[in-house]
Amino acid sequence: MKDVLKALPKVELHRHLEGSIPIPLVIEWSKKYNLPLSLDMQVKTPMPLPQVLERLFYQQRCFQNKESVETLTYEVLKDIAQDNIKLIELRFSPGFMAEPKNLSFDTIMEATLLAKERAQQDFRIEVGFILISSRDLGVEICEETIDLALRWKKDIVGIDLAGDETNFHPELFEKPFQRAHKAGLFITTHSGEVSHPSHITTSIEKLKASRIGHGVQAIQDPKVIQYLVDHKIPLELCPTSNFITKAIPHIKEHPLKRFMELGVEVTINSDDPTLFGTTLTQEYEICMKELDFSLGDIKKTILTSLHHSFVSKEQKNRAWKNHFKSLEN
Ligand SMILES: [Zn+2]
Incomplete structure (x- = not known):
């Protein structure tokens, strides 16, 4: 079955650039710049989310200059294409990538966009970038990230809010996110990854989210589930990630299938594949082995992902014609 799943043309909506650099490249780049390494870059056993995110440190340090940002982004997109992902929305935090060497946010944008152009041509994939504002950096940095996003609006497809949702509630970011929404x-x-399900509805109403990253805790509240169904808001679910960060107690208890049965639109994603030692193909395999998905269910989630992608109509139509039309049969 793995070969069948690998060969499927795929769409991925929730994947972090910083958590996708293949380990051999992290090692190669760290040697190049003389950076000490830990052998423990992958998280294999469940631990709290903040501890998981600490491991990103080794990947973050690889962003030493413009050249490394461009090369690593290109290599990540190459890896993505090798898993037969034909449409990818790749997200990154310019603030996080700029941090090790105090690069400018614009340098990060220029380098990632050069890599995107090259990768789209070389691998015939559709790429859309999502900029991340990290809650932990506060509202002021969030405003700056939104400024950056608006300046580069034609080169990105959307924005995301990530980081510690337990200590930084969604309401805090209402103003900058409303501004981004009004600008289109x-x-x-x-x-609702590891925090209260009510954050899901607040993010939709106050921050104008039209998709929810994870949202796995919605399973605890029938009202939130009904809200997602009524408003056709899809969840970007990431089974291995949700298990490792203790969002769910056991992989077999992941509510992906249950959400689907209840009418919630679900998509399957890998989140930080290097960190979690996974691939999108492997996530599909987990859904079939552990969560009672049929191949038809998997195909349905791929088409749901395509439908809810933020990329341009032109990119979607091209992807549909070239790769996804056949999945409908
Ligand atoms: Zn994520």
Whole structure:
């Protein structure tokens, strides 16, 4: 079955650039710049989310200059294409990538966009970038990230809010996100991942999110589930990630299938594949082995992902014609 799943043309909506750099490249780049390494870059056993995110440090340090940002982004997109992902929305935090060497946010944008152009041509994939504002950096940095997003509006497809949702509630970011929404940017937010399900509806109403990153805790509240169904808001679910960060107690208890049965639109994603030692193909395999998905269910989630993608109509139509039309049969 793995070969069948690998060969499927795929769409991925929730994947972090910083958590996608293949380990051999992290090692190669760290040697190049003489950076000490830990052998523990992958998280194999469940631990709290903040501890998981600390491991991103080794990948973050690889962003030493413009050249490394461009090369690593290109290599990540190459890896994505090798998993037969034909449409990818790749997200990153300019603030996080700029941090090690105090690069400017604009340098990060220029380098990632050069890589995107090259990768789209070389691998025949459709790429859309989502900029992340990290809650932990506060509202002021969030305003700055939105300024940056608006300046580069034609080169990105949306914005995301990530980081610690337990200590930084969604209401705090209402003003900058309303501003982004009014300017026409699409919005997705990490909500209800390990925190209260009410953050999901607040993010939709106050931050204007039209997709929810994870949202796995919605399973605890029938009202939130009904809200998602009524408003056709899809969840970007990431089974291995949700298990490792203790969002769910066991992989077999992941509510993906249950959401589907209840009428919630669901998409399957890998989140930070290097960190979690997974691929999108592997996530599909987990859904079939552990969560009672049929191949037809998997195909349905791929078409749901395509439908809810933030990329341009032109990119979607091209992807549909070239790769996804056949999945409808
Ligand atoms: Zn994420």
